[in-house]
Amino acid sequence: MSKITFQLNHKDVTIDIDPTKRLLDVLRHDFKLTGPKEGCGEGECGACAVLLNDRVVNSCLVPVGTIMNQSVVTIEGLVASKQGQLLQAAYSKEGAVQCGFCTPGMLIASHGLLLQNPHPSDLDIKIGLSGNLCRCTGYNMIINAVKRAAKEGEGLW
Numbered sequence: 001m002s003k004i005t006f007q008l009n010h011k012d013v014t015i016d017i018d019p020t021k022r023l024l025d026v027l028r029h030d031f032k033l034t035g036p037k038e039g040c041g042e043g044e045c046g047a048c049a050v051l052l053n054d055r056v057v058n059s060c061l062v063p064v065g066t067i068m069n070q071s072v073v074t075i076e077g078l079v080a081s082k083q084g085q086l087l088q089a090a091y092s093k094e095g096a097v098q099c100g101f102c103t104p105g106m107l108i109a110s111h112g113l114l115l116q117n118p119h120p121s122d123l124d125i126k127i128g129l130s131g132n133l134c135r136c137t138g139y140n141m142i143i144n145a146v147k148r149a150a151k152e153g154e155g156l157w
């Protein structure tokens, strides 16, 4: 066991834990943050995506021992922000949510993309969300949602 301190949704937290435990499990089981989902468990689907120092990572691939003193933002943290709320509203207005399983990861990836590129083209959005799989929407509505958020959130990212 090791004591790991990191920032979780902008608050300092410390946990005594097996450092090889996956960040996804620590978030869901130890911190009861069930927004990040387990899809594939092997880095292919993006359902477990979180921001690590403002970069999108698949938390199923991150051993918690590697995140000492770093900043983790989950979907719970993102939707508490103006950007998160705007993204949520844009997804809703564009009909970009069906079963919703991919949505937490999609919103995290969308935010991560807009942080890097506040005015993405369709191709930029496709590339930015290429690590996130959706079985329901066919992706076009998700692309439209990100375009809407970028437009309506001018200046926020």
Ligand code: FES
Binding pocket: 037, 038, 039, 040, 041, 042, 043, 044, 045, 046, 047, 048, 049, 058, 059, 060, 061
């Ligand atoms: S569960 Fe992590 S990428 Fe699929």
Ligand code: FES
Binding pocket: 096, 097, 098, 099, 100, 101, 102, 103, 133, 134, 135, 136, 137
């Ligand atoms: S809305 Fe069902 S997987 Fe994306």
